[in-house]
Amino acid sequence: MPHTYKYPRPALTVDCVVFGFDEGALKILLIKRGLAPFKGRWALPGGFVRVDEEIDQAARRELEEEAGLRGVFLEQLYTFGAVRRDPRERVVSVAYYALVRQADMSPAAATDADEAEWFELTKVPSLAFDHAQILERALKRLRAKLRYEPIGFELLPAKFTLSQLQHLYEAVLGVGLDKRNFRKKILSFKLLTPLDETFSAGRQRPAQLFRFDTARYERLKNQGFHFEV
């Protein structure tokens, strides 16, 4: 059944920049396009918003359909609407960014979509549409936000070592951090609960595992506390 309007309307889509952290590197999830335009090129997961569907919900549906992802951290990023960003017709896209605990994911979930693949940020191929611009903005937001909100923990397994946390910060910010200062600062917030477990990799000395105390953070935040790394 066709739908008719007095004035022409842009199509509305969502696109998601999905960040993961694995093997010490920041990664993003891309989908290989099966159809024109940009057939065979890599693109962000996304698709059309249904007329009776909340925009956030459309983003979550696409993440599940295209990448098997559920229950991830998801936040609206920016709306991209350049008149010629899609060669076919006017398409306005509400972009989101998502943070995924790659280490907690079952390998099946990660590969539900045939053509979904994680790329290291330094090895991202040429992207379809204006997706390189969307990625750039998402990265800028992630870097800024990592410093003043404890969102980094969304990328780590529920239990992590201080080294893993530091490596995450270093990978996202793209700079080396002083180990002593980093630990002192991050522990000073008293937001990390030490666990009765250790983690050892290879011949390294077993390292204490921690958990992020979300409840305490919410309490402190309501009292005016500002997280800052």
Added chain:
Amino acid sequence: MPHTYKYPRPALTVDCVVFGFDEGALKILLIKRGLAPFKGRWALPGGFVRVDEEIDQAARRELEEEAGLRGVFLEQLYTFGAVRRDPRERVVSVAYYALVRQADMSPAAATDADEAEWFELTKVPSLAFDHAQILERALKRLRAKLRYEPIGFELLPAKFTLSQLQHLYEAVLGVGLDKRNFRKKILSFKLLTPLDETFSAGRQRPAQLFRFDTARYERLKNQGFHFEV
């Protein structure tokens, strides 16, 4: 000429939260609606995005048509798309916030639209649609951004006193600031150029006027400088 699509499409609009600073108070510009729905209620300036028009451009056009405003600071805020936010049909709105130098504006420009009016933030009437939500998010963004980017100067006349600057920060943040600390911090950035002019109001001692050094700020920013108040 009607326009027909295979699937139904939401309409796309822009809405603008326009902030001004006058007589020591933070204000926003509202338009009285002449048509249903919400006829006679106050609303944010805004309207439909044309299919061949950039979204930012649509926001600038609406600001000029509805409020006589040109060349103002304008930034995309967030996209609001709740399924029932407009009682008529699905309308997705890309919200912006604008900062206006009220003191520099000619009174004519400010009153081009018959039904445009500035309201003190504490006296904002009940708004149409979800505009109260949009205002709330804009205010949150303005408060956060004022602390780490020198956008406050967009709300002041080109020449201002340190008292005016402090009053602006106090009005936006909703807190009192210590005069000595504020001046010390703001002058430490060396971003304010003292002018050979003073300003006196009533019986007060004439106060030094300053100008914000945009060129120096851009230079410092490129060198990694972070503004923070």
